[in-house]
Amino acid sequence: MLLRNPFSGAFGLEIGDLSIKLIQLSSSPFYERQYFKIKELRFTSLPPGLIAGGEIQQPELVRKKLLYLLGKEGGIFKPVNSSWVVANLPEPKTFLKLIDVESSDNVLTSVDVAYQAKKHLPFELEDTYLDWQVITPTDNTKKKQVLIGAIPKVVADSYTYLLESVGLNPIALEVESAALARSMITADKDYSGQARAILDLGGTRSSLIIYDNNSIQFSTTLNFSGELVTAAIAQELKIEHSRAEELKIKNGLKYDSHNPKYLTAVSGIAENLINELKITLLFYKEHFNNTNAVSRITLCGGMAAWENIDNFISRQLKIAAHPGHPWKNLRNKKLYDFDPNKSLPLACAIGLALKAIQNPLQNSNYQKL
Ligand SMILES: Nc1ncnc2c1ncn2[C@@H]1O[C@H](COP(=O)(O)OP(=O)(O)O)[C@@H](O)[C@H]1O
Ligand SMILES: [Mg+2]
Structure with a gap:
């Protein structure tokens, strides 16, 4: 294990369909623990259709947009002082699940993991990059719980190529759910006996992550997004996309007396x-072992700031649903007052930035199979 981070200035980069977000942290000692400060926080939107x-x-x-964000092409940004980056892999193209793996002796090998992973993966193993991490503490049992993350090689290669083409050195490419759990699950907190769900409501996609027994159990993509809502408003009220976006943010999930059709839309x-959430929670309860009840749904992503969506989910599912605090694991009191509307869309980028400043290679068994 590396004791110090050898990747000086490493930062997190979340590449989405409609935006790219960059966060670089710096660390300061605080007694025997560290806390983190924001060194760089910048983002740019992407026109639809690029990704x-x-x-x-x-x-x-x-590539042009990335160069602009990195301050390499003039514009408003100064050049970022590091080429080391931890970036996300797109959630709909990735697969993440906790599985049981038996090894022939006490040491688990990539071959053991690949053998079991093959039974779960929705992709052909030969065309897939597989990353894995043993979750159960090392003991003498031959059966171990292993969190596997997988992505088709063509997709991962296209992201690596993109990053390298703008002069960056990707230290790690991470599935979004892992990054979200790093920011949204309180580090060092004992969650025994209760499961948590993280619900990322984004611009073009949403996902639900189940965290239980000290690990992500699985994640799934949901058919909900900010764009879907905006498009439905534009269609129902016969208005421009930009006006529909304004109305969406102003009204939230509430009745608008000036536009009676708004709530219907x-x-x-x-x-x-709600239906997809119910199905996913039931799937977890029925198909996984030793499950605890999900006692709270923590919301993040830009649409987590959509007024009343948290109350609606809480009421419909009878599970407390609240926007989370994506900066909490930076342990920096000055960030407590950060505007939630601005923090919630940054949850994934914050998780990537935390990985970048801690030991980015720790716990990873990234395999090019
Ligand atoms: N205050 C707000 N209220 C409602 N929706 C918001 C608010 N702020 C951002 N959004 C919506 O959040 C979405 C973007 O979320 P974000 O998490 O940044 O997406 P992504 O990570 O997919 O780029 C957009 O659809 C935007 O309209
Ligand atoms: Mg996102």
Whole structure:
């Protein structure tokens, strides 16, 4: 294990369909613990169509946007002082699950993990990069719980190529759920006996992550997004996309007496989200071992700031649902007052930045199989 982070200035970069977010942290000692400060926080929007469903469709234009964000092409940003980066892999293209793996002796090998992973993966193993981490503490049992993350090689390679083409050195590419858990689950807190769900409500996609028994159990993509809501408003009220976006943010999930059709437009999508959440929670209860009840749903992503969505979920599911505090694991009191509307969309980028400043290679068994 590396004792110090050899990747000086390493930062987190979240590449989404409609935005790229960059966070670089610095660490300060605080008695025997560290706390973190924000060194750089910048983001840029991406026009629709450059990246769609996590697939890079127009690499040259994405590259230009990245160069701008990194301060390498003039513009408002100063150059970022490091080329080391931890970036996300697009959630809809990734697979994450906790599985049981038996080894022939007490030492687990990549071959043991690959053998079991094959039974779970929705992709062909030969076309997949597999990352894994033993979750159960090392003991003498031959059966271990292993969290596997997988992504088709073509997708991961396209992200590596993009990052390298702008002069960056990717230290790690991480599935979004892992990054979200790093920011949204309180580090060092004992969650025994209770499961948590993290619900990331983003611009073009949403996902639910189940965290239980000190580990992510699995994650799934949901058919809900900010764009879906905006498009439904624009269609129902016959207005421009930009006006629909304004109305969405102003009204939240509430009745608008000036636009009586507004609530009809958005409630179908919200109800659909509830159904998908119910199905996913039931799936977890019925298909996993030693499950605890989900006692809280922590919301993040830009749509977590959508007024009343938290109350709606709480009421419908009878589980407390609240926007979380993505900065909490920085242990920096000055960040407690950070505007939640601005913090919630940064949850994934914060998780990536935390990995970048801590030991980015720790716990990883990244395998090019
Ligand atoms: N205060 C707010 N109220 C409602 N929706 C918001 C608010 N702020 C941002 N959003 C919505 O959040 C979405 C972007 O969320 P974000 O997490 O940044 O997405 P992504 O990570 O997919 O780029 C957009 O649809 C935007 O309209
Ligand atoms: Mg996001």
